[in-house]
Amino acid sequence: MNPLPSLADADYRGRTVLVRADLNVPLRDGVVEDEFRLEAAIPTLTTLRRSGARVVVCSHLGRPKGIDPAFSMRPVGERLAALGGFPVTVASDVAGPGAASAVKAPGDDVILLENTRFEPGETKNDPDLADRLAALADAFVMDAFGSAHRAHSSTVGVAERLPSVAGPLLLAEVGAFERILGSPDRPYVVVLGGAKVSDKLGVIKALLPKVDVMLVGGAMCFTLLAAEGYGVGASLVEADMIDAAAEVLGSAAGSRLNLPSDLVAADRMSADSPHRVVPADAIPEGAVCLDIGPETAERFAVIAGGADTLFWNGPMGVFEWEPFAVGTRRVATAIAASSAYSVVGGGDSVAALRAMGLADAVSHLSTGGGAGLELIERGSLPGIEVLRVPRP
Numbered sequence: 265m266n267p268l269p270s271l272a273d274a275d276y277r278g279r280t281v282l283v284r285a286d287l288n289v290p291l292r293d294g295v296v297e298d299e300f301r302l303e304a305a306i307p308t309l310t311t312l313r314r315s316g317a318r319v320v321v322c323s324h325l326g327r328p329k330g331i332d333p334a335f336s337m338r339p340v341g342e343r344l345a346a347l348g349g350f351p352v353t354v355a356s357d358v359a360g361p362g363a364a365s366a367v368k369a370p371g372d373d374v375i376l377l378e379n380t381r382f383e384p385g386e387t388k389n390d391p392d393l394a395d396r397l398a399a400l401a402d403a404f405v406m407d408a409f410g411s412a413h414r415a416h417s418s419t420v421g422v423a424e425r426l427p428s429v430a431g432p433l434l435l436a437e438v439g440a441f442e443r444i445l446g447s448p449d450r451p452y453v454v455v456l457g458g459a460k461v462s463d464k465l466g467v468i469k470a471l472l473p474k475v476d477v478m479l480v481g482g483a484m485c486f487t488l489l490a491a492e493g494y495g496v497g498a499s500l501v502e503a504d505m506i507d508a509a510a511e512v513l514g515s516a517a518g519s520r521l522n523l524p525s526d527l528v529a530a531d532r533m534s535a536d537s538p539h540r541v542v543p544a545d546a547i548p549e550g551a552v553c554l555d556i557g558p559e560t561a562e563r564f565a566v567i568a569g570g571a572d573t574l575f576w577n578g579p580m581g582v583f584e585w586e587p588f589a590v591g592t593r594r595v596a597t598a599i600a601a602s603s604a605y606s607v608v609g610g611g612d613s614v615a616a617l618r619a620m621g622l623a624d625a626v627s628h629l630s631t632g633g634g635a636g637l638e639l640i641e642r643g644s645l646p647g648i649e650v651l652r653v654p655r656p
């Protein structure tokens with residue numbers, strides 16, 4: 265396998281460099297709600313500016329259906345400029361005349377192209393769009409770990425058309441995941457939660473043989489509890505996944521799966537619902553469980569606290585609602601307090617950790633949710649592999 269080329273392998277003085285960053289931040293009413301991905305993207309842009317490059321950056325933002333002002337990069341450009349301390353000009357299109365004239369205009373501002381998903385060809389890795397993106401620059405830097413699992417025009421297509429390297433953020437992400445996928449220090453504990461078991465069953469299968477213990481909370485534990493034969497009331501269950509979950513539980517490494525022994529059961533799916541702690545084997549009919557219980561939280565915290573390598577993805581409960589945030593907080597605190605090498609991925613998990621002020625206490629905070637999980641499951645990502653192919 266060829267090593268990943270990096271900024272150190274290139275000289276960008278006087279050249280125009282297109283950076284694919286992951287600036288896909290949550291917006292509410294045109295205001296950036298979480299700046300984590302912007303903060304993570306900025307050091308690469310600053311390094312490139314200092315190296316004498318003209319910096320052009322692009323990203324997707326949300327899932328617009330065609331051109332939609334509600335998904336414009338303009339508010340992102342404003343925050344990027346304020347946080348980065350450099351001027352940013354947002355082009356009027358992705359790779360059309362607006363982008364071309366913005367890139368050609370004199371100045372040292374960073375040019376931010378419009379939302380790549382304004383181009384219908386982006387998600388189809390359309391060659392014409394990739395040609396037009398490549399024509400804007402002399403070289404390409406792939407730094408969007410959070411989008412590296414998608415073979416799109418702005419991730420893979422353009423990398424096939426320009427001399428391309430992996431940016432520092434992408435390299436840091438790959439390094440962190442290699443460390444937990446290679447020969448991690450033991451005990452190796454993985455904590456999984458969040459919404460959907462269907463998204464994460466492949467990850468459970470891929471990781472189970474490698475870990476010492478896997479702790480599962482969040483909504484995804486109910487499909488596993490149901491597969492064990494427990495009644496789960498009205499909690500979220502993916503009925504079509506129960507057989508696959510049972511297969512995993514019955515596999516050789518199935519005993520490493522550690523499920524909740526108690527849960528917080530609510531009368532209904534709402535922040536102000538009455539709720540009580542119930543044993544996992546006595547979830548009342550009609551109750552919807554919205555958090556792991558205190559006994560489980562304590563057990564998970566102790567197991568995580570004893571790890572030498574930790575990976576966490578997915579909150580333990582509906583942490584957005586204060587009464588159901590306790591389990592996530594207990595586990596997050598234990599992960600932050602541990603001296604293990606710790607990697608945390610997933611938009612909601614990272615947001616929870618940041619909201620608690622614990623972001624600096626983990627070894628690596630990943631900008632990727634799905635990308636990290638796919639990297640674990642498949643061992644590589646298209647947006648990374650394309651960079652290993654030498655190009656003139």
Ligand code: ADP
Nearest residue numbers: 458459482483553554578581582610611612613
């Ligand atoms: P991440 O973004 O960290 O990868 P996910 O997106 O997979 O995590 O899942 C986060 C979501 O899961 C949160 O919105 C949270 O409210 C929800 N969730 C967690 N536990 C439960 C539960 N018991 N019932 C319903 N939803 C849950």
Ligand code: MG
Nearest residue numbers: 610611612633
């Ligand atoms: Mg999420």
